[in-house]
Amino acid sequence: MIWEAVSAIGCLAGYKKKSRRKSLRIVQFAAVWLAVAAPALHGQELEPRTYANTPVGLNFLIAGYGHLEGGVAIDPALPIENTQVEVHSVAFAYVRSFGFLGKSAKFDVVLPYAWASVSATALGQLRERDVSGLADPRARFSVNFYGAPALSLEDFKNYQQDAIIGASVEITAPGGQYDAGKLLNLGTNRWSVKPEIGVSKHLGPVTLELAGGVRFYTDNDDFFGGRLREQEPIYSVRGHLIYSFSHGIWAALDGTFYTGGQITVDGVKRNNRQENTRLGATVALPVNRQNSVKLYFSTGVSTRAGTDFDAAGIVWQYRFGGGL
Template sequence: MSNQLFTAVVIIGLAWTSASFSQDLEPRNYLNLPIDQSFVLVATAYSEGEMNAAPSVPLDDAQVEIVSTVAGFARTFELAGQLAKFDASVGVQCFDGDGFVDGVFAEASRCGSLDPKVRVAWNFYGAPATTLEQYTLNDLRGTVVGTSFQVGIPLGSYNGDKLINSGANRWFFKPEIGASHTWNTWSVDAAFSVTVFTDNDDFIVDRELTQDNIYALQAHLIHLFPKGVWLAIDANYFWGGKTKKDGIGSADLLKNSRFGATLVWPVSPRHLIKFLAHSSLATTVGNDFNTYGIAWQYRWGD
């Protein structure tokens, strides 16, 4: 295997977008990769912009800056003769913001832990389980179809007296199906997901928050350069997610989209650096943010 191919195939995705899980833009999640490889990732992202609150939330003209730092682990393995992957992430988040709450100007600044996330993914078509020694250029090309299931665990920092928290005080479950096609130095991939939420029974002083499912589509166009460098153009659209507070509905239907770019630069066969820049294309309710991030990833496994 050439050094160029070696550095290209060891790249793997972990979710680390800071602003919201619904805004995840993760290129190259559905590729055929070698099994028995482990990865660790440390990433930081800066987000700044406006929070477009629903009419039922007493928050206006909110401007927020968020810094998130995430650590993740991933492992590839064989499942029914095909490639599978497990990944998990934890993190912390600090924010500084101001706005009008019930017509009164307020400022806030604090830090807290993010809810941990775990995910199992399985590429059930076009990704036969292959060790790194057996891996060839043909294994990287062609069409791959897969699925994943992610869980958000409500262990992050949460205070029911606050409008903004780094933890959500509720579980979420996110099944996804996606596919990729690679030819020569180009690839495209796309995925569809549904996020299902449990209730938050401590939303703004003991109110109960329920939320409908959020549906999301994301797509990516990727070009592979020499020595394993690649650039992706990313876009998504997510909708749904209407909420009720103590059974009273809100005018907060999401119809949001984001776009951006991801650049990955391997500095050795085991180390790489990842850059991203994402921005809101359209936002009805939620975070109208610009996000910039950098990550370092290390692979081990023979």
């Protein structure tokens, strides 16, 4: 789930022409600052066990609910205050594990739907907007090319992890709700591609994971009334400390740092490069052989620009096939 920015267009109403022109400039400038929220759940992903070995032939059906709430860090010189964002989202996903050149690999596709609301005080007036609809879908292919051979469920019983090195490529498509006349949108009207490399090391009941990636964006040529919005890549690194308990229960401490993403609108660069840090935790609880539940929470530790939010959610997973 992603959104373009806060809709402050309503602040144009009730002003004389000169004031309207000034207000329009302020809104356009604010739009650039607030639009750094667009990759909110891209650079800030905290997903442990991405590169864990998985028996081939398994299928996973996943449904999740998430709640996100927080403010937006913008230029203090702008006459916009008390910006608050709240998002409720549901996501449905399908994951398939398989062998790729003798190595374990996975493919997943995610379709999210969201309800978002934003409020802000712009030029001394409270402005609010609510929107709901599909967010941009995504697909990802990942393969573990070292330390994780493709194994059937039967052979997997004898597998002992040491070190795993893997890579993934995620593609986000412009399929979400988008209105060029509004600043708040659930879709981004552009594509993005994120290659990533990850390492997972097993140390008794503890697993350490480290992954680094970069997300590239295509241009949005219909941003807020037909403007051209460009964004530089966002570089991210994330780490996870995972502890495995008995009976398939595990918990993780998660952290991520991401930087970059400076935005240009109609050739004019803005001072909105991100340099943010987040921390979180994840707990996985098996229900039975085929079902499990995962709980997660994360919060912003430092935010240079963009959305400083708390996020929490629950995910249900059902697996089948592969000899289960």
